[in-house]
Amino acid sequence: xxxxxxxxxxxxxxxxxxxxxxxxxxxxxxxxxxxxxxxxxxxxxxxxxxxxxxxxxxxxxxxxxxxxxxxxxxxxxxxxxxxxxxxxxxxxxxxxxxxxxxxxxxxxxxxxxxxxxxxxxxxxxxxxxxxxxxxxxxxxxxxxxxxxxxxxxxxxxxxxxxxxxxxxxxxxxxxxxxxxxxxxxxxxxxxxxxxxxxxxxxxxxxxxxxxxxxxxxxxxxxxxxxxxxxxxxxxxxxxxxxxxxxxxxxxx
Numbered sequence: 001x002x003x004x005x006x007x008x009x010x011x012x013x014x015x016x017x018x019x020x021x022x023x024x025x026x027x028x029x030x031x032x033x034x035x036x037x038x039x040x041x042x043x044x045x046x047x048x049x050x051x052x053x054x055x056x057x058x059x060x061x062x063x064x065x066x067x068x069x070x071x072x073x074x075x076x077x078x079x080x081x082x083x084x085x086x087x088x089x090x091x092x093x094x095x096x097x098x099x100x101x102x103x104x105x106x107x108x109x110x111x112x113x114x115x116x117x118x119x120x121x122x123x124x125x126x127x128x129x130x131x132x133x134x135x136x137x138x139x140x141x142x143x144x145x146x147x148x149x150x151x152x153x154x155x156x157x158x159x160x161x162x163x164x165x166x167x168x169x170x171x172x173x174x175x176x177x178x179x180x181x182x183x184x185x186x187x188x189x190x191x192x193x194x195x196x197x198x199x200x201x202x203x204x205x206x207x208x209x210x211x212x213x214x215x216x217x218x219x220x221x222x223x224x225x226x227x228x229x230x231x232x233x234x235x236x237x238x239x240x241x242x243x244x245x246x247x248x249x250x251x252x
Contacts, residue, residue, distance in 0.1 A: 036050075038058055150216055171212065187212060214226060
């Protein structure tokens with residue numbers, strides 16, 4: 001085999017930086033694009049796009065890696081968001097647990113207060129029942145007094161009434177026992193000189209005599225008849241002389 005030397009030419013790659021469509025590239029010059037690296041296959045490589053495989057060879061394709069990186073970044077972002085959501089959910093769960101604990105404490109307090117109120121209500125109910133019994137007994141006692149019938153009645157009437165008398169006169173009654181209610185009817189049976197109202201107060205109509213039945217409503221057997229005499233006015237004398245009252249003739 002014959003020995004000798006052979007000229008190899010360029011054997012090293014030369015970095016020409018970012019691809020420029022207006023620049024000249026020779027054999028083994030390499031350029032970079034956004035995500036890949038291309039090697040010039042010939043000298044005088046000008047104006048040929050890196051996708052022209054007759055002039056360029058892709059020695060590092062970053063598109064797949066970029067897409068993978070983008071996907072990985074998206075997944076990482078979603079994972080981060082999910083972690084944030086989980087953290088937020090955990091915080092919400094803790095807050096809900098705290099509120100539930102507080103609500104449970106409030107419920108226990110309310111239960112205790114309800115038991116105490118029930119106890120107080122029982123005491124009040126017992127006291128009310130006792131008072132009702134006392135009031136019932138008192139009511140019966142009062143009813144006994146109210147319904148008690150008198151066993152004796154005294155009646156008082158004026159001896160006579162002057163037609164000029166300015167003081168209201170009445171038929172008075174007194175019952176025994178004294179706690180009996182003073183309920184009586186004043187029934188006029190004759191005369192027109194006087195009238196009696198339901199309370200026994202007398203109204204003078206003129207001279208003469210009027211007779212009344214005084215009837216206790218709770219024991220009518222005690223009724224009494226009384227006479228009321230109405231007379232003309234009189235002049236009162238003292239030692240045979242007219243008596244004066246404030247310099248005026250005293251009429252009775």
